[in-house]
Amino acid sequence: MRFALAVAAAGLALAPAPSSDRWPAFRGPTADGLSDAKNPPTTWSEKKNVVWKTPVHGKGWASPVVADGKVWVTTADEVRGNEKVKVPTTGGPHKGAVKHVTFFAVCVDLATGKVVHDVKLGEENDPAFCHDFNSYASPTPALDSGKVYAHFGSHGTWCLDAATGKVLWERKDLKCDHFRGPGSSPIVYGDWVLLIFDGFDQQYVIALDKNTGSTVWRQERNIRYGTDNGDYKKAYATPRLLTVNGKAQLVCPSAEATIAYDPKTGAELWRFHHLKKNTMNVAAPPVAGHGLTYLVSGHPAQLMALKQTASGTVGKDAVAWETDKGVPTRPSLLLVKDNLFMVSDGGVVTCLDAKTGKQHWTERLNGQYTASPVCAAGLIYLCNEAGKTTVIRASTDYEVVATNDLDAGFMASPAVVGDTLILRTKTHLYAIAGR
Secondary structure: OHHHHHHHHHOOEOOOOOOOOOEOOOOOOOOOOEEOOOOOOOOOEOOEOEEEEEEOOOEOOOOOEEEOOEEEEEEEEEEEOOOOOOOOOOOOOOEOOEEEEEEEEEEEEOOOOOEEEEEEEEEEEOOEOOOOOOOOOOOOOEEEOOEEEEEEOEOOEEEEEOOOOOEEEEEOOOOOOOOOOOOOOOEEEOOEEEEEEEOOOOEEEEEEEOOOOOEEEEEEOOOOOOOOOHHHOOOOOOOEEEEEOOEEEEEEEOOOEEEEEOOOOOOEEEEEEOOOOOOEOOOOOOEEEOOEEEEEOOEOOOEEEEEOOOOEEEOHHHEEEEEOOOOOOOOOOEEEOOEEEEEOOOOEEEEEEOOOOOEEEEEEOOOOOOOOOEEEOOEEEEEOOOOEEEEEEOOOOOOEEEEEEOOOOOOOOOEEEOOEEEEEOOOEEEEEOOO
16 A cells, blocks of 8 residues: 555556557557567668568558557558648648548558558548648557557547457547647547647547547637747647546646646646747657656757646746756657656757756767657667667666668657567568567
8 A cells, every 4th residue: 555655646657567468559558658578679670680571551650559469550541732832821721732631540460460451441632731741640549458549630530449440430520720730649548538639720638438439528728829820839749647646637738838637527637838938849748757747848849847746727836847958849758767868859869867857968869850769678769760770778878789770761659569679660560579
């Protein structure tokens, strides 16, 4: 009992223990990028330690998820017109160069890489504008109890039977103007699927019954923005479930503010207005430990360590420490014991003391980074947009263990299952194993 109370007070994630045979959602079984693998691979190439390589049609940045010996991703086939389209600078709805888009859920066998299901979920004519850097299939699906929850933002949410690929329910009535395309991934809590819709025109959090798709609750964000510029109102963050003092919190970052809700009812528990105003592209879910919740504001980037003792409207005095040095706007943070690791969009990788924010080291890697890092067996995997993965020690001393190159770049984050690394490049899925 004392141990349980201590864990609750520390504010650890409300999630199951790491499991070596599954990676069921964005950031894995504990939603923080940590794996319990004992002997993950460190070196590979197109000709070395590749168990299988499977092409994935279309365009999609959704990260792979794994359960019951199957790997799932989502993707979207696009039909484009010939005209050039300017990136919108004001509110929508805007149409883009894509004239038709078809949404898919793809399943491959974990052992062989053979395609088991390639399910057409829906299609749309003249879809809302999606920036070329993004994709219509950027949200990572979630797996739970033999079901697949494939989410494409306002374009639709589908539930599939994982064994047969049969669609069990769909919701295509949940709307917002994403302005640059969708990005936030679903998570499962008990019998509910939890989603964030942070668009230019409206911002809300919603819980769906995972068995029927019906709405359980919906909560408007009610954030006062200091601008009407859509870039400063949209956001892409995935929600995170935490336990603080024995109570569940659904922590949902957005532009301008982060708000926590009661996941059972949608009631607001607290809100914190970010220290920097007019920030855009908020994407990373929070991580938590040592009585702190670590938040990233978006661009211009700022990392804030928020004390978990406050409620209601949280002021600046609740910030234990903050920094804007080397902070990412897209890749997620990685908390490994007492150290916080991060890689910026431009490839600056940094290790901080998680309790104080003191910098242990910072180094520059080559390339641009969108994929979030993962950690297994004391190793951190950093995948860049050119196809290079740098493997470093999760240590207060900087040490590169290996660098590895594949033919296409990474937008999706890795998954770790057993001692196998599942990688998705812009064109293929890979299973990597062996030393």
